[in-house]
Amino acid sequence: MLSASLEQALNDQLHLEFESSYVYLSMSAWFEWKNMLGFAKWMNIQRDEEQFHASKFYHFILDRGGQVKLKSLAQPKWEWGNPIEVFEAALEHEMLVTRSIHALVDQAMAEKDHPGFTFLQWFVSEQVEEEATITAIIDQLKLVKDSQSGMFLMDKELGARTVAHPMP
Numbered sequence: 554m555l556s557a558s559l560e561q562a563l564n565d566q567l568h569l570e571f572e573s574s575y576v577y578l579s580m581s582a583w584f585e586w587k588n589m590l591g592f593a594k595w596m597n598i599q600r601d602e603e604q605f606h607a608s609k610f611y612h613f614i615l616d617r618g619g620q621v622k623l624k625s626l627a628q629p630k631w632e633w634g635n636p637i638e639v640f641e642a643a644l645e646h647e648m649l650v651t652r653s654i655h656a657l658v659d660q661a662m663a664e665k666d667h668p669g670f671t672f673l674q675w676f677v678s679e680q681v682e683e684e685a686t687i688t689a690i691i692d693q694l695k696l697v698k699d700s701q702s703g704m705f706l707m708d709k710e711l712g713a714r715t716v717a718h719p720m721p
Contacts, residue, residue, distance in 0.1 A: 556664055560619040562657055563610055563669075568624050569653055570607035574600045576646055579629040580639050589704075591712025592636060598714050599643075606676070613672050636704070637694045644687045651680040 555563070581596035614621050633639045654676045661669035690711070697703030 555614070555617045555619040555669070556666070559660055559664055559666055559669060560614065560617075562660055563614050563619065564622045566653055566657055567607055567610040567614065567621065568626075569650060570603055570610060571623075572626055572629075573646060573650060574603035574607065575626050576629045577603055577643070579631050580633075580643060583631065583633060583639060584636075589636070589708050591708035591710065592639075595711040595714050596639075596643075598716055601716060606679070609672075609675075617668065637691060640687055640691045640694060644684065644691060647680065647683045647687060651684065654680055 577596050577600035581593045581600060584590070584593035584596055611621055630642065633642065654673060658670065658673045658677060660666075661673060690707075693707060697707060
């Protein structure tokens with residue numbers, strides 16, 4: 554059984570995962586608007602991943618006897634100046650998610666909630682991957698700068714991304 558405080562913290566994380574999905578959907582829409590369809594596809598797959606993460610929290614809360622409490626989502630940012638700005642915003646958001654996951658791990662450890670701690674370890678590893686992937690894309694975008702051919706190749710490369718997590 555979950556403590557009331559951990560249940561609330563898990564619900565807050567569930568909300569953040571849905572918010573993340575909404576942020577990536579907005580980023581995907583911006584790229585599609587700019588006719589950068591490979592970037593848009595990458596962001597849309599990222600949106601799907603965030604939905605998958607939310608689903609994991611949703612089921613974990615219920616499996617532990619907790620109550621899922623959904624909240625409204627705020628309108629995400631919808632305009633950026635260039636692809637680097639979009640990915641820098643994505644990295645900033647992932648760093649926020651990482652801090653939130655780490656706080657959850659700390660809370661689970663403090664409460665000696667072993668199932669919670671074990672469940673959250675997957676997310677700790679996932680956040681390392683998320684930040685590293687986005688950082689690498691930012692580094693590539695900085696190398697490409699204003700090169701149209703470089704941007705074209707990156708768009709094609711990012712468009713080749715496939716779904717990483719099946720939806721439950």
